Amino acid sequence: MQQSIEKYEQILEDKRIDEAIAQAKAEYNNGAKLLDAKEVLSSLRRKHFK
DSSP states (O other): HHHHHHHHHHHHHHHHHHHHHHHHHHHHHOOOOOOOHHHHHHHHHHHHHH
């Protein structure tokens, strides 16, 4: 029984990941700009911690 619960939880997690990927692809296809994480974090650090 425990294995089936774990398997079900993994299926749900996979579904959430797939939905997040699909949403990101849709946003990109609608013109959303991709951001470089390093650049964004550096900018936030400069803005809020200096």
